[in-house]
Amino acid sequence: MAFSSIFCCVKGSDRKGKAKKQPSWRVFSLKELHSATNNFNYDNKLGEGGFGSVYWGQLWDGSQIAVKRLKVWSNKAEMEFAVEVEILARVRHKNLLSLRGYCAEGQERLIVYDYMPNLSLLSHLHGQHSAESLLDWKRRMNVAIGSAEGIAYLHHHATPHIIHRDIKASNVLLDSDFQAQVADFGFAKFIPDGATHVTTRVKGTLGYLAPEYAMLGKASESCDVYSFGILLLELASGKKPIEKVDLTVKRTITDWALPLVCEGKLSELADPRLSGNYVEEELKRLVLVALVCAQNRPEKRPTMLDVIELLKGEAKEKFTALENDEMFKIPPVVDDDVLSGTEGNADSTASEEKEPKPEIEKIEVQA
Numbered sequence: 001m002a003f004s005s006i007f008c009c010v011k012g013s014d015r016k017g018k019a020k021k022q023p024s025w026r027v028f029s030l031k032e033l034h035s036a037t038n039n040f041n042y043d044n045k046l047g048e049g050g051f052g053s054v055y056w057g058q059l060w061d062g063s064q065i066a067v068k069r070l071k072v073w074s075n076k077a078e079m080e081f082a083v084e085v086e087i088l089a090r091v092r093h094k095n096l097l098s099l100r101g102y103c104a105e106g107q108e109r110l111i112v113y114d115y116m117p118n119l120s121l122l123s124h125l126h127g128q129h130s131a132e133s134l135l136d137w138k139r140r141m142n143v144a145i146g147s148a149e150g151i152a153y154l155h156h157h158a159t160p161h162i163i164h165r166d167i168k169a170s171n172v173l174l175d176s177d178f179q180a181q182v183a184d185f186g187f188a189k190f191i192p193d194g195a196t197h198v199t200t201r202v203k204g205t206l207g208y209l210a211p212e213y214a215m216l217g218k219a220s221e222s223c224d225v226y227s228f229g230i231l232l233l234e235l236a237s238g239k240k241p242i243e244k245v246d247l248t249v250k251r252t253i254t255d256w257a258l259p260l261v262c263e264g265k266l267s268e269l270a271d272p273r274l275s276g277n278y279v280e281e282e283l284k285r286l287v288l289v290a291l292v293c294a295q296n297r298p299e300k301r302p303t304m305l306d307v308i309e310l311l312k313g314e315a316k317e318k319f320t321a322l323e324n325d326e327m328f329k330i331p332p333v334v335d336d337d338v339l340s341g342t343e344g345n346a347d348s349t350a351s352e353e354k355e356p357k358p359e360i361e362k363i364e365v366q367a
């Protein structure tokens, strides 16, 4: 899809659902972004992802922005850029990172967002802010519910429905009030009406990929639900999606958490940085919902709408059914060797692209 054709169907914003603001994105000039970021100065750099570097900047009106600058121009990068801009331009929700605009001059491709002063969830759980323990239990529950609401909007209210395909801690940003903003739509996909899933190249991040997606390339809303389950476990425990047990063995966060839940040792799941300051009932809700989301069988995973109800404690009967689910009865036999050797340089924060399936994308429509 040529970049010039991308915006033919962009209407500025989908105002249905929980709209927060009026559409407000615009085209920026390269000159304006150079001046806002002090010529993309190294000191302004906020981080780097697969697409390129992200810089802090300030516009002439004093507002703060984050500018994502494409590293190297290629058709693939151009596509990612166009997908992200198109999706962000269509959606508006209090828990989805707002698009301020974009710039496409020569081979330069830049996306401009609102700046999120509290950076990413990753930085609080495992990165530069982790020692400060700014994420108390109340904030964690808010982040869980807020990010679930952002994803539910994509799955159930956006038209056509959207799957994100890269839900992870570095893609949940935090505003000045620690409210979650789901970001990074470069891998997102529209799901046409009536389709149960799209079969596609696998994109996403190791540790967060649903098995049916990683192995068969079947992408659907439930793949996001799986990734969200991993994110919830990370949020509750402060652990990474995949951890090294020793030099050769790696263990997934679900293989660590499920036996503890089955043995009734919920308190061992809580992040030690909380120093025991959490609401037991909420921890239980969060962890059980996380595990039911991150189970291997997609048909058994809840929808994001169910997830919100469960997290908020609004679905008493559903929660009782969840507590009595077979998966929490018998401690699973965990094979710690499962990941050893097979994913030599697996890094839970590094994006991986695998292509187990075709070059062409085919859409499967429900009969």
Ligand SMILES: Nc1ncnc2c1ncn2[C@@H]1O[C@H](COP(=O)(O)OP(=O)(O)OP(=O)(O)O)[C@@H](O)[C@H]1O
Binding pocket: 046, 047, 048, 049, 050, 051, 052, 053, 054, 066, 068, 097, 113, 114, 115, 116, 117, 119, 120, 123, 166, 170, 171, 173, 183, 184, 350, 351
């Ligand atoms: N709007 C923003 N406000 C503040 N910081 C941001 C913003 N957008 C991105 N960042 C920071 O920039 C870093 C890089 O973001 P980016 O989305 O490019 O990559 P990523 O999600 O870390 O990795 P990948 O591209 O591999 O998925 C993030 O870790 C985040 O902390």
